[in-house]
Amino acid sequence: MKIIISKQNRIVAGSQSWASIRKLHRHLLSTNNAGLDRIFSGKEIVKATNNFSKSNLLGFGGFGEVFKGDLDDGTTVAVKRAKLGNEKSIYQIVNEVQILCQVSHKNLVKLLGCCIELDMPILVYEYVPNGTLHEHVYSNGTYEPLPWRRRLMIAHQTAQGLAYLHSSASPPIYHRDVKLSNILLDENLDVKVADFGLSRLGVSDVSHVTTCAQGTLGYLDPEYYLNFQLTDKSDVYSFGVVLFELLTCKKAIDFNRDEEDVNLVVFLRKALREGRLEEMIDPVMLKGATEVEMESMKELGVLAERCVKETRQSRPTMKAAAKEIESILNGLLLLRRE
Structure with a gap:
């Protein structure tokens, strides 16, 4: 495999030695080609994370670990460390730098x-203290259940962040791994979309075409298996799955369900066709729900179903989805004021 830098200063994967990839990473960041605000010293990072102690570990995935860090000036940060000896991990870290240095939006996590x-490569982010949306939806008592209006607000803010990537960034950016665990919540339960390791710029070349699986099972655009491309409408599909999870508190993939119902999209499409969506809604939200709130839940379910249409042309844009959720939310807020 070889890694090259294109005219747009993007990284394209090929085959190269581990040492060469590390050298490329160091060159990009040491020359500050990415336009970062700050280059931290190794001493600062080791001290902030207590030498990457397990007690500071916030989470981990296939390509790295995230630790809580406390800087000398009192700032709390999140520190992402690439996996030792994993070439893909380095590639994703550098890719994330390239993406995040081009964007600024209140609902996207900020790279410091x-x-x-x-x-190993280290990235330092703003610290988002309230965990992931996945932890809140499937908390098993760790967190208080999210009320319906807050779930709608989270859906709207997530849609706004993704719409910004698709419509305001130039060139557009496709997240390509939208899921509950990549949606962080701050102290006010406001959204910060995170983890841009799989993201790509929306330009017309072959760099976004791959025969390797991308994204997460249950959230992945079914059209990916036809042409091996992930686009803005792939993010819309994944977002539709997020909406279904917010509504039902049922996981995108659950092997405890009947065989034909393992995939949440398939399961809920059937429920919608049969007019049984209300049966699928999270019982916590149904308890004490007003007629208007129930109607808004159904409206969001219909939007989610449009987002997960099998053909991309049938799905709304993220911008349109954000506006529709805003309309649903405004209807509830107006009722509350009355």
């Missing part, structure tokens, strides 16, 4: 800087 002195 990086560190190039340690054995």
